[in-house]
Amino acid sequence: GGAIPAGCDCVVRQEDVREEGTAIFVxxxxxxFENYCYAGEDIKKDTxxxxxxxxxxASQIAVLASEGHADVCVHRRVRIAVASTGDELLQPGEPLRPGKIYNSNLYxxxxxxxxxxxxxxxVGSVPDDVERAAEVIASYAxxxxxxxxSGGVSxxxxxxxxxVVPALGAERLFWRVCMKPGAPAIAYTRGRMLGIALSGNPFAAYATFELMARPAIARLAGETDVLMPRRRAVLSDA
Incomplete structure (x- = not known):
């Protein structure tokens, strides 16, 4: 990475030469201009x-550092509260009882x-009680x-x-989407807060999170390229 001495126009790699006393044999x-990099070769002026x-x-941080930028203005991190609904939910570590399941969606x-x-x-688990759930969500608005x-959307x-949505005084944006699993998802707004309610089924919750919640979060973070890439595929067996 050193500068080329004045009057020289190429570089011979040290590992390509043979030492003979105080001399080297090439x-x-x-x-x-062999093994020679021009100024601005990586990034040109005004790029x-x-x-x-x-x-x-990480790669963007490296680019900024390579150009001497110690600070850069960024969007603040998106603030998100997450909860699961259901009287049947137990925390991991609690004894499993009949009619109960562990709250895996929360984690x-x-x-x-x-x-x-x-x-x-x-936030944790919220019971199957409209007033209580609305009270909890409103406290974060x-x-x-x-x-x-997750849960409570079917x-x-x-x-x-x-x-819960009308109890919050919120505006429902939609309920049910044309996808499976995860069709009964709900989205709503209350003031500046967006609410997304996913299915309680773990796989459905994950699928709808990636397809709906993740792009919304990216947009809230100021990103412009938020949608997953699309690929055309051919089934090997119909």
Whole structure:
């Protein structure tokens, strides 16, 4: 990475020469500008290093550092609260009882949110009670950008999110999407807070998170390229 001395126009690699006393033997003829890098070869003057809305990962950090940028203005981390609904939920470590299941969705979603760089508040389990659930969600309305829940979105008596949304004074954006699993997802807004309610089925919760919640979170973070890449595939067996 050193500068080329004045009057020289090529570089011979040290590993390509043979030492003979105080001299070296070069076993080939060097060509002008061999092993030579021009100034600006990596990044030319006035080149845009990073575009607005581009996520900064390790390679982007390296580019910024290589050009001497110690600081850069970024969007703040998205603030997200996450909870699961259901009287049947137990925390890992508690004794398993008949009619109960462990609250795996909470940790799936919280872990994925942290992977995405969000500032996560883990609320925990919320009972199948419309008023109580609405009270919990409302308490975060002015503190988070997104309230994410799993469970309570289908058509059963304990699918409370249909009652929670109006109890919050929120505007429902949609209920049910044309996909499987995860069709009964709900999205709503209350003031500046977005709410997304996913299915309680773990696989459905994960699928709808990746297809709906993840792009929304990316947009809230200021990113512009938020959708998953699409690929055309051919089934080997219909």
């Amino acid at each position: 076993p080939f003829t060097s060509q002008p 845009l290093l990073l575009a607005k809305g581009q996520r900064i990962r 799936l979603l919280a872990g994925r949110l942290k992977e995405l760089g969000a500032e996560v508040t883990v 002015d503190r988070v950008d997104l309230f994410l829940t 058509v059963g008596k304990k699918d409370i999110m249909h009652g």
